Amino acid sequence: MSKEEFKRKALSQIEDDEVIKLLQDAVRIPSHKDLPDQEKEMAEFFASWFDKRGIEVELQRVEGPRQNVIARVRGEGDGSTLMYNSHLDTKPPYNMTIEPYDPVIKDGNLYGRGSVDAKAQLAAFASALLAVKRANIPLRGDLIFTGVVGEEWDSKGTSYIAKNGPKADMAVVGEPTKLEICIAHKGIVRATITTIGKAAHSSVPHLGINAISKMGKVIRAIEEELPKKLEGKSHPLLGKSTYSLGVINGGVQPSIVPDKCSLTVDLRVLPGIWIEDVKEYFEEILEKIKREDPEFKAELSMSSRQPPLDTSESHPIVQALKRSVNEIVGRMPKVTGAPFDTDASILANAGIPSVVCGAGDVxxxxAAVELVPVEEVIAAAKIFTLTAVEICC
Ligand SMILES: [Zn+2]
Known part of the structure; x- marks a missing residue:
């Protein structure tokens, strides 16, 4: 059989109703950080779904009751290993104006918390594994499903995988992209500057050094210098790096000259710019102030939330997804950059080239009314089935 025939065979195993039923069952199960066991029930649900269908599955303990679900259709040979990754957790249903855990279908949309972010993607990925398994296609590389914990909060699940495996040659991370293919997004770096002054009674301010007024100098310098430093580089899909003054704290009470003030700046940086670069930008800014004001004293600390993603458009996973989307929905998908960050960059930085693709609109x-178009979920299941055969076979 040719690869094209294997694709037909696998595709014929997708049952539309079965994909949607899986999604509905998943939406019925709350899985967010405010629950005592967080994503536990969701992980167990998927583990038993795979197990009942004869697909190899394990629960990977991340911490306490929190577990990733790892399912695998094994390949025999030296083919590429493909990982389908999406998250088990959702945002809590804080602001919802619909019943969060009643997955009704109305006018072609399926409603509920997690319907689009990201249980539609889990259902589509799981259905692709099942189709490949049922079609009994001889894979040369493994097809792996990873349902992970904590993406909405701290990305603990995918970070655990990046460190401990499973390994793969490439990955698709399921998030709502309207079936477009996202290959790049910015990273998040934070710089915290603390100005150090000297406390004194506010009636004799000349005896102290005011940390808040020193911070005023820092803010002016940042607004003047930082855009010049960030402007030099741009990315065809992402534009330029940006920054925002995020949090400021200083002073104890009005009658005391403050001896400390801190400011945290949030930067969204392009691929190629990372903590060391940003640290250098801020060091230069602080040194310049110091040259003009010998009394100026400040400390700088850096942290990061998520590295940038920048997968090449020519990577086989991008090409395979493009062909599959075109075949199922009859149009070439756009290759885009995302305005949001995802777990894809964590995998990419662990040496697994990754892209983001999934059903529904971000x-x-x-949102208060979360929904996903049913047709797009079924299309996603078919697209991921074709892509799996293309890559692993
Ligand atoms: Zn998500």
Whole structure:
């Protein structure tokens, strides 16, 4: 049989109703950080779903009751290993104006918390594994499903995988992209500057050094210098790096000259710019102030939330997804950059080239009315089935 025939065979195993039923069952199970066991029930649900269908599955303990679900259709040979990754957790249903855990279908949309972010993607990935398994296609590389904990909060699940495996040659991370293929996003770096002054009674301010007024100098310098430093580089899909003054704290009470003030700046940086670079930008800014004001004293500390993602458009996973989307929905998908960050960059930084693709529109994620178009979920299941055969076979 040719690869094309294997694709037909696998595709014929996708049952539309079965994909949607899986998604509905998943939406019925709450899985967020405010629950005592968080994603536990969701992980167990998927583990038993795979197990009942004869697909190899294990629960990977991340911490306490929190576990990733790892399912695998094994390949025999030296083919590429493909990972399908999405998250088990959702945002809590804080602001929802619909019943969060009643997955009704109306006018072609399926409603509920997690419907689009990201249980539609889990259901589509799981259905692709099942189709490949049922079609009994001889894979040369493994097809792996990873349902992970904590993406909405701290990305603990995918970070655990990046460190402890499973390994793969490439990955698709399931998030709502309307079936477009996202290959790049910015990273998040934070710089905290603390100005150090000298406390004194406010009636004799000349005896102290005011840390808040020193911070005023820092803010002016940042607004003047930082855009010049960030402007030099741009990315065809992402534009330029940006920054925002995020949090400021200083002073104890009005009658005391403050001896400390701190400011945290949030930067969204392009691929190629990372903590060391940003640290250098801020060191230069602080040194310049110091040259003009010998009394100026400040400390700088850096942290990061998520590295940038920048997968090449020519990577086989991008090409395979493009062909599959075109075949199922009859149009070439756009290759885009995302305005949001995802677990894909964690995998990419662990040496697993990754892209983001999935059903539904991200503006319904975390929304008061969360929904996903049923047709797009079924299309995603078919696209991921074709892509799996293309890559692993
Ligand atoms: Zn998500």
């Amino acid at each position: 503006r319904y994620a975390h």
